[in-house]
Amino acid sequence: MKRVYLDYSATTPLSPDVLKEMTPYFTEHFGNANSMHAFGQEGAYAVDAARRKIADLLGVKPTEIYFTSGGTESDNWALKGGASAYGSKGKHIITSKIEHAAIISSCAQLEQEGYKVTYLPCDDKGIVRPEYLEEVIDDQTSVVSVMLANNEIGTIQPIKELCEIAHRHGAIFHTDAVQAIGSIPVDVNDLGVDMMSFSGHKFYGPKGIGVLYVKSGIKPDKLIAGGHQERTRRGGTTNVPSVVGISKALEDALANLDKNYKHIKELRDYFVEEVEKNIPHVVYNGDRVKRLPQNANFAFEFIEGESLLLTLDLNGIACSSGSACSSGSLEPSHVLLATGLPVEKAHGSIRFSFGKDTTKEDVDYVLDNLIKAVNKLRNMSPLYAEFIGGKK
Amino acid sequence: MYNERVVKEFSNPQNVGEMKDANAVGTVGNAVCGDIMKIFMKINDNDVIEDVSFQTFGCAAAIATSSVATTMIKGKTVEEALKLTNKQVVDELGGLPPQKLHCSVLAEEAIKEAINNYLTEYKNKKK
Numbered sequence: 001m002k003r004v005y006l007d008y009s010a011t012t013p014l015s016p017d018v019l020k021e022m023t024p025y026f027t028e029h030f031g032n033a034n035s036m037h038a039f040g041q042e043g044a045y046a047v048d049a050a051r052r053k054i055a056d057l058l059g060v061k062p063t064e065i066y067f068t069s070g071g072t073e074s075d076n077w078a079l080k081g082g083a084s085a086y087g088s089k090g091k092h093i094i095t096s097k098i099e100h101a102a103i104i105s106s107c108a109q110l111e112q113e114g115y116k117v118t119y120l121p122c123d124d125k126g127i128v129r130p131e132y133l134e135e136v137i138d139d140q141t142s143v144v145s146v147m148l149a150n151n152e153i154g155t156i157q158p159i160k161e162l163c164e165i166a167h168r169h170g171a172i173f174h175t176d177a178v179q180a181i182g183s184i185p186v187d188v189n190d191l192g193v194d195m196m197s198f199s200g201h202k203f204y205g206p207k208g209i210g211v212l213y214v215k216s217g218i219k220p221d222k223l224i225a226g227g228h229q230e231r232t233r234r235g236g237t238t239n240v241p242s243v244v245g246i247s248k249a250l251e252d253a254l255a256n257l258d259k260n261y262k263h264i265k266e267l268r269d270y271f272v273e274e275v276e277k278n279i280p281h282v283v284y285n286g287d288r289v290k291r292l293p294q295n296a297n298f299a300f301e302f303i304e305g306e307s308l309l310l311t312l313d314l315n316g317i318a319c320s321s322g323s324a325c326s327s328g329s330l331e332p333s334h335v336l337l338a339t340g341l342p343v344e345k346a347h348g349s350i351r352f353s354f355g356k357d358t359t360k361e362d363v364d365y366v367l368d369n370l371i372k373a374v375n376k377l378r379n380m381s382p383l384y385a386e387f388i389g390g391k392k
Numbered sequence: 393m394y395n396e397r398v399v400k401e402f403s404n405p406q407n408v409g410e411m412k413d414a415n416a417v418g419t420v421g422n423a424v425c426g427d428i429m430k431i432f433m434k435i436n437d438n439d440v441i442e443d444v445s446f447q448t449f450g451c452a453a454a455i456a457t458s459s460v461a462t463t464m465i466k467g468k469t470v471e472e473a474l475k476l477t478n479k480q481v482v483d484e485l486g487g488l489p490p491q492k493l494h495c496s497v498l499a500e501e502a503i504k505e506a507i508n509n510y511l512t513e514y515k516n517k518k519k
Contacts, residue, residue, distance in 0.1 A: 303449065307452050311403070332426070343424045347426040379408070384449075385430075
């Protein structure tokens with residue numbers, strides 16, 4: 001059976017070129033980068049070089065790059081470390097309703113510790129408009145965190161404007177750029193953010209490695225206490241192979257950004273056009289323009305997302321559903337609900353995310369199976385029967 | 393996540409569709425919770441369920457339990473069908489993931505709803 005992976009926003013395969021650069025650091029150059037001897041120093045050199053490379057690629061200083069275990073840790077550190085370091089200004093944190101669980105859950109913990117958290121809404125396209133922040137920011141606001149691009153519906157947020165508002169009110173600004181880095185051009189200096197999270201495995205690098213960019217002069221409190229790694233800011237033996245891996249992956253992703261962007265966007269646009277042409281009663285969730293090239297998210301009315309996901313999976317197609325049943329809770333995607341999509345339509349929503357290796361043949365295979373699967377499930381659905389009956 | 397039997401029942405469900413000449417119909421669940429099951433039965437004068445079908449909006453577990461529950465009550469008497477529990481349905485499927493157990497309740501409830509409707513409406517009319 002043909003297999004098609006359309007879940008690149010969940011994770012990407014490790015690039016063979018990246019693996020090649022990583023391999024010697026598992027075996028030959030296995031030393032602890034904190035050891036003074038030659039074995040350790042081989043690792044330390046590699047980590048220094050990787051840090052410099054990432055800093056150059058982003059146009060920042062090497063001392064502004066901190067390696068973490070991934071996007072989730074970077075988000076936790078920025079939020080909790082930022083809140084505790086800047087809490088003396090005030091205990092008001094502002095984020096949005098459409099953040100990744102790493103941010104939402106960190107905020108919930110901060111609320112338990114006595115912080116006030118305001119969750120900014122988004123418009124019906126999933127955009128957190130600057131005026132929403134302007135309305136609620138006050139002199140107690142110490143940290144503002146809004147994601148650069150949303151993981152479920154791919155909307156790209158007006159970070160520069162949001163950041164300016166935060167700064168005007170003396171608050172620091174963090175952005176979760178996990179979905180954006182390697183996918184769209186990101187100019188950290190132009191955005192003006194104080195902290196930015198990203199993760200290696202979203203751009204064909206290894207899992208378990210991430211970065212928190214922290215602008216000079218900004219000092220979030222430590223999240224992970226330990227040894228002297230990361231200039232004593234983040235303890236834990238440095239994951240040398242993965243540090244080497246994420247820097248190589250970022251280098252390749254940025255070198256091929258224009259080419260991959262064009263290829264991925266073309267296929268995504270073709271897919272969206274065909275779905276809307278061939279399947280009635282679908283809602284294209286998110287903004288059509290301010291959107292990541294890899295993301296397509298549809299609500300298929302009258303059916304439930306998990307059934308559709310599983311039907312496609314049985315035909316070798318991998319995509320993702322934020323629907324209630326797959327997560328085990330009764331609540332459908334908090335992102336879709338924030339856009340104002342009715343609960344029953346949110347239940348039937350599916351995300352397809354495209355990658356550099358996706359082909360038109362893959363997309364055609366998915367379209368063919370998707371049309372069949374939606375028809376099959378609608379023919380089983382009492383809601384569809386009711387709808388058709390009502391029209392007669 | 394699902395065992396082979398559940399996947400098989402989901403991808404090839406039995407007794408799907410509307411039954412035009414049903415004399416017992418029951419609908420339970422709602423779209424907001426993410427699952428709705430509608431069951432149709434044809435019950436004869438001896439209170440035997442001659443035919444049964446369903447329509448379900450919901451996850452794979454909801455569809456699989458709907459399918460297997462209809463096969464379990466087909467040819468049974470109303471009294472026997474009322475005794476069907478969601479546990480029996482889940483056992484027949486060889487188990488469901490814990491977070492999916494609530495989906496199996498739907499089938500038991502839909503059967504009871506349809507039979508209660510039949511007993512109160514259809515039988516009264518006949519008298």
